[in-house]
Amino acid sequence: MIFEEIKKNVEARNLKFLTKHRVLIPFCGKSPEIAWFASKGFENLEYLKSEVRNFKLFASKHGKIKIYNGDIFNFTNEYEATFDCIWDRMTFWTFTEEKKTRYVEHLKKIMSPDIRYLLHTFDSELPSLKGPPFGCKLNDLQNIFGDDYAILLIESSKPVKVEFLKKSVIVQENIYLLQDLIKT
DSSP: OOHHHHHHHHHHHTOGGGGOOEEEEETOTTOTHHHHHHHTTOEEEEEEOOSOSSOEEEEOTTSSEEEEESOGGGOOTTTSOOEEEEEESSSGGGSOHHHHHHHHHHHHHHEEEEEEEEEEEEEEOOOOOSSSOOOOOHHHHHHHHGGGEEEEEEEEOOOEEEEETTEEEEEEEEEEEEEETTTO
């Protein structure tokens, strides 16, 4: 799914997370999401994985966009207040199951209690790999996030056949909205 399709569907559904103003966009690079969230009045923050313990900060002139360069596992509320929304398009599927669990536990420390977490995943039967990407099914999300979060599938692409490591693989992209069950 391209971002324009996702954006239209999210706006058409008028999801509650659009009223929030602090968004985390992990590992997003130069993606169009940064400008889109800024145009909606969000404060945008991006984290790039690296081996650096301290973070380099790059901020836009208007202050709506801040880019931190550093290891997300070292990012704490000492740098920024908690986040109301997470748009996770590129991060989750890069991690093994063990690291996904560690990643989610870390995010819980920097999320506000009424978080709206948009998670872009793909579901696939990939050949055995030593590295990313790693597919993710709904039951994987339920195991990782536990009983604390409601998980709602809000968008799903049609399954498509792609060539991956010289093999044909069926891939389906999914967008989930996760919310804290206590606050929903």
